[in-house]
Amino acid sequence: MDAVPLSWYLLLSAVLFALGAAGFMFRRNLITVFMSIELMLNAVNLTFIALASRLGQVDGQVFAFFVMVVAAAEAAVGLAIILVVFRNRGTLQVDELDSLKN
Amino acid sequence: MAIAIFLIFAALAVFCGLNVVLRRHPIASALWLIGVMVSLAVLYGLLGAHFLAAAQVIVYAGAIMVLFVMVIMLVNAAPERRSAASRMAQALGFPVLAGLLAALGYVAWRAAPRAVVVTARKGTAHDVGSALFTTYLLPFEIVSLLVLIAILGAVVLTYKEKH
Numbered sequence: 001m002d003a004v005p006l007s008w009y010l011l012l013s014a015v016l017f018a019l020g021a022a023g024f025m026f027r028r029n030l031i032t033v034f035m036s037i038e039l040m041l042n043a044v045n046l047t048f049i050a051l052a053s054r055l056g057q058v059d060g061q062v063f064a065f066f067v068m069v070v071a072a073a074e075a076a077v078g079l080a081i082i083l084v085v086f087r088n089r090g091t092l093q094v095d096e097l098d099s100l101k102n
Numbered sequence: 103m104a105i106a107i108f109l110i111f112a113a114l115a116v117f118c119g120l121n122v123v124l125r126r127h128p129i130a131s132a133l134w135l136i137g138v139m140v141s142l143a144v145l146y147g148l149l150g151a152h153f154l155a156a157a158q159v160i161v162y163a164g165a166i167m168v169l170f171v172m173v174i175m176l177v178n179a180a181p182e183r184r185s186a187a188s189r190m191a192q193a194l195g196f197p198v199l200a201g202l203l204a205a206l207g208y209v210a211w212r213a214a215p216r217a218v219v220v221t222a223r224k225g226t227a228h229d230v231g232s233a234l235f236t237t238y239l240l241p242f243e244i245v246s247l248l249v250l251i252a253i254l255g256a257v258v259l260t261y262k263e264k265h
Contacts, residue, residue: 023122
């Protein structure tokens with residue numbers, strides 16, 4: 001049976017992480033920036049699971065599971081903050097949310 | 103066979119990821135992000151991590167993305183506008199990103215040469231469950247507390263006081 005080289009998984013993970021970082025830097029909508037963070041977390045999870053599978057250990061998968069749970073908690077609190085920001089400011093453009101600057 | 107499945111779903115994940123970053127409307131980004139998560143779930147299954155493949159679909163593509171779509175609907179988000187600051191970010195950001203991708207790719211290539219292959223041996227729900235409830239029992243309980251605090255925090259943050 002043919003198998004996939006480990007480095008392919010790591011490269012895919014690197015590409016997805018870079019895409020997430022690009023979205024985080026270039027997008028101007030608070031929700032989209034938040035989704036880019038989720039994309040980066042997913043890329044890291046892929047690395048954890050690929051290496052866990054390569055090493056024949058289950059610990060990496062447990063870490064990926066914890067990352068998933070923390071991401072769920074983060075999404076709940078982050079989206080609540082986004083809702084409050086929108087309620088108070090009426091916008092989600094990140095460059096209009098600059099009241100800490102002045 | 104495994105290589106074909108990997109190539110198909112890796113390409114799908116990258117394509118969906120590109121659309122997440124490039125689409126201007128948040129709801130389009132959210133729906134493409136579901137595509138990324140489902141194709142990653144297939145790759146997890148290919149790696150033998152069956153439990154995490156299921157959890158990826160249920161927790162990420164299900165619960166978290168539904169939350170995102172709900173919030174996008176609640177704030178009635180419009181397509182985002184470009185601004186001067188984002189053009190500056192593009193000028194500075196692309197070299198930084200290219201450097202990051204090159205560094206990550208180089209490390210991935212060096213750390214794991216072509217000859218090394220991924221072999222799935224452990225990772226069924228039974229294996230993950232027994233690790234989770236023996237070695238990692240304390241972190242598991244702490245993380246359940248974290249989720250409880252997050253729920254309470256979300257409720258407190260969005261609670262509207264009646265005047």
